[in-house]
Amino acid sequence: MWLGDRLRCGLSSPISKPHNLQPQAAYFKSSARGKIHSGFFTNMEGINMAFDAYLKIEGIPGEALDAQFKDWIEMEDFDVGASQSASATATSAGGATGGRARMSDLFFRKNVDKSTPKLHEACCSGKHFKEVTIAVNRAGTNKFKYLEITLEEVIISSVSLNGNGNVESGFPTETVRLNYGRMKMTYTQQKRADGQSGGQVVGGWDGIANKVYA
Numbered sequence: 001m002w003l004g005d006r007l008r009c010g011l012s013s014p015i016s017k018p019h020n021l022q023p024q025a026a027y028f029k030s031s032a033r034g035k036i037h038s039g040f041f042t043n044m045e046g047i048n049m050a051f052d053a054y055l056k057i058e059g060i061p062g063e064a065l066d067a068q069f070k071d072w073i074e075m076e077d078f079d080v081g082a083s084q085s086a087s088a089t090a091t092s093a094g095g096a097t098g099g100r101a102r103m104s105d106l107f108f109r110k111n112v113d114k115s116t117p118k119l120h121e122a123c124c125s126g127k128h129f130k131e132v133t134i135a136v137n138r139a140g141t142n143k144f145k146y147l148e149i150t151l152e153e154v155i156i157s158s159v160s161l162n163g164n165g166n167v168e169s170g171f172p173t174e175t176v177r178l179n180y181g182r183m184k185m186t187y188t189q190q191k192r193a194d195g196q197s198g199g200q201v202v203g204g205w206d207g208i209a210n211k212v213y214a
Contacts (some may be wrong), residue, residue, distance in 0.1 A: 054145065055108060056133045057154075060122065063113045068122065069135060073115050076136070076173065078108035079148065080183075082205065090183055103207045105157055106134075106149075106178045111171040112161065119176055123156040130154075132178060138190075146188050153181030153208065180207045 054064055054072040061075030074173035085099035122129075132154045136147040155181040163172050184204030 008061055015113045039198040051136055053134065053136045053140050058129055058131070060115050060118045062115045066143070076109045076111065078106060079169060080104070080106040084189060100210055101207065103180070103183060106151065106180065107175065109175050111169050112174050116174055119156060120159050123159045124146065128155055131144060132180070144190055146190060150184045151178060151182070153180050182206045182213050184214055
């Protein structure tokens with residue numbers, strides 16, 4: 001299991017029907033779903049989960065107004081994962097054998113904004129992007145970035161518009177899928193005492209060379 005528990009970004013506003021993102025496996029996937037109120041995500045149990053998520057892709061600005069992530073794309077939610085084709089045949093040591101890891105595309109959902117036309121254009125043209133960055137932060141005035149995901153060798157493998165719209169914003173929603181060759185994740189622990197960084201854990205995978213990448 002990548003980075004312990006399977007979590008989900010969980011910034012999803014309620015929509016008229018559930019979205020149909022179904023990745024093979026997810027590093028980030030939680031059961032909490034709900035809506036945003038004043039910068040806080042409220043899950044089904046009414047617990048405030050204060051975090052924001054932004055995506056940066058070269059040449060395709062979004063409409064984020066936050067000073068730290070200005071012109072990044074604001075995400076409603078995302079899914080990303082990997083799977084391992086383990087063999088049931090025991091080795092001489094008694095354990096199962098693993099095959100080549102398969103990294104699933106990264107899906108994210110957003111409201112329609114000025115990035116929408118260029119995302120569609122890049123998908124149709126097969127444009128290559130050297131790097132895409134995702135930042136997950138605690139919400140509030142002084143955002144603390146506790147998770148960063150970096151994708152390399154990226155293409156936009158699909159885009160889809162949902163005309164049913166986002167109940168909260170009144171805008172149509174857009175689902176985008178990114179295919180990539182390498183991924184690196186950096187988790188930054190936050191100290192309880194003073195809110196400062198308490199150290200980092202970095203992990204990643206090079207799907208092209210099929211080896212650790214960090």
